[in-house]
Amino acid sequence: MRRSPLNRVPRPVLGSPFHLLVLLCSFALCAYAGVRLLDGDWLMITVWFVGAALIHDLMLLPLYAAADRALITTTGRRAAWVNHVRVPAALSGLLLLVWFPLITGRVSERYAAVTALSADGFAARWLLVTAALFGGSAVLFAVRTGRRRPATEDQ
Numbered sequence: 001m002r003r004s005p006l007n008r009v010p011r012p013v014l015g016s017p018f019h020l021l022v023l024l025c026s027f028a029l030c031a032y033a034g035v036r037l038l039d040g041d042w043l044m045i046t047v048w049f050v051g052a053a054l055i056h057d058l059m060l061l062p063l064y065a066a067a068d069r070a071l072i073t074t075t076g077r078r079a080a081w082v083n084h085v086r087v088p089a090a091l092s093g094l095l096l097l098v099w100f101p102l103i104t105g106r107v108s109e110r111y112a113a114v115t116a117l118s119a120d121g122f123a124a125r126w127l128l129v130t131a132a133l134f135g136g137s138a139v140l141f142a143v144r145t146g147r148r149r150p151a152t153e154d155q
Helices: 017-037 042-075 079-104 108-115 122-148
Strands: none
Touching (some): 079 122
């Protein structure tokens, strides 16, 4: 028996008190981080954030949305493996975005001076992690596909 929309129990607008406390704590942490971050050269940091938002919204979002749309249209009805490509591609792209200066070798001297570690090998490690992500996703897809197919018995 379905309940009509009139008989539904209204949900609280703010959620539970625990969720409200966690939300307020996260706002306080963000405010602290913002004050500490903007303590230095606030103009260049603001320009960097605005530039990053514009680059993402005007360049990267249309690029990966078009790639995803092309992936969906080329698969047609066989879209069972689309998420097995999306997830490793998104994780690999995120790793590339985070470690881009070290992967390209642009800040290897500064990295070595600050950490006393060599910056060599970040590109190779990123490629290995990307290969492992796609390989693991392919294995998972093969296992899932193998479970779906009924075994044929020869009698």
